[in-house]
Amino acid sequence: GAVVSQHPSWVICKSGTSVKIECRSLDFQATTMFWYRQFPKQSLMLMATSNEGSKATYEQGVEKDKFLINHASLTLSTLTVTSAHPEDSSFYICSASPTSGIRNEQFFGPGTRLTVL
Amino acid sequence: EDQVTQSPEALRLQEGESSSLNCSYTVSGLRGLFWYRQDPGKGPEFLFTLYSAGEEKEKERLKATLTKKESFLHITAPKPEDSATYLCAVRGTGGSYIPTFGRGTSLIVHP
Numbered sequence: 001g002a003v004v005s006q007h008p009s010w011v012i013c014k015s016g017t018s019v020k021i022e023c024r025s026l027d028f029q030a031t032t033m034f035w036y037r038q039f040p041k042q043s044l045m046l047m048a049t050s051n052e053g054s055k056a057t058y059e060q061g062v063e064k065d066k067f068l069i070n071h072a073s074l075t076l077s078t079l080t081v082t083s084a085h086p087e088d089s090s091f092y093i094c095s096a097s098p099t100s101g102i103r104n105e106q107f108f109g110p111g112t113r114l115t116v117l
Numbered sequence: 118e119d120q121v122t123q124s125p126e127a128l129r130l131q132e133g134e135s136s137s138l139n140c141s142y143t144v145s146g147l148r149g150l151f152w153y154r155q156d157p158g159k160g161p162e163f164l165f166t167l168y169s170a171g172e173e174k175e176k177e178r179l180k181a182t183l184t185k186k187e188s189f190l191h192i193t194a195p196k197p198e199d200s201a202t203y204l205c206a207v208r209g210t211g212g213s214y215i216p217t218f219g220r221g222t223s224l225i226v227h228p
Contacts, residue, residue, distance in 0.1 A: 002163070034215070043204065043220040044161070093160045104149040104208050106216060108160035 003027055004096050006109035013084055014117055021079045021112045023094030029074035030096035034106065035067075038091045050077040074099065084116040119144045119209045123219035130195055130226050138190040138203055138222045146210030150188050152181050153204040155221070161204055164190075195226045 003026040013019050033050040049057040056069035068080040095106040122141045153161035165174045167183040174181050180191040202223045206216040
């Protein structure tokens, strides 16, 4: 149980294009999902909190017009990197916490490696 | 503001050499302390949740313990496949439900 998937697992795109990353909770519902970015050999950097049915909450320094987040249902959140540039190349990871029960754990997806040429 | 400090940053062990990783934290009311394992190029894998001081949890060669100020992840007789980065996170009862992560401990177990 508590499986989170991400698609695609890796993507290579040209500078200026947009890339959409999907995050799905496969066997539980999640009112809230989180999007992280991770640089090599560094810890997780929270980018935004995605709330089902409402606007995402972005961390300081994260451009909300560049990183569009949509939480369309209790099992799906998407991150769109708009007009991607080489500096956006990174490892993007989503996580989700089950809506029901008292558990507070986050369960992470396998991550998406984005390379912008 | 919740804070998490993990030590050491990196740890090299010989196979079978037991050791412990430390996670020191400050939080306004602990809702949960979490341990994760992350392999290179993959998302973190959930290991344990601890809720109150004195609590312990075990999984194979790993044992997590909790006090009011810190948590330890004990690794008994580690194997090379235990090599990974181990992340600690806390969630407090303060207004934010967002967990705070430490920088992690990179563990390498040599055969």
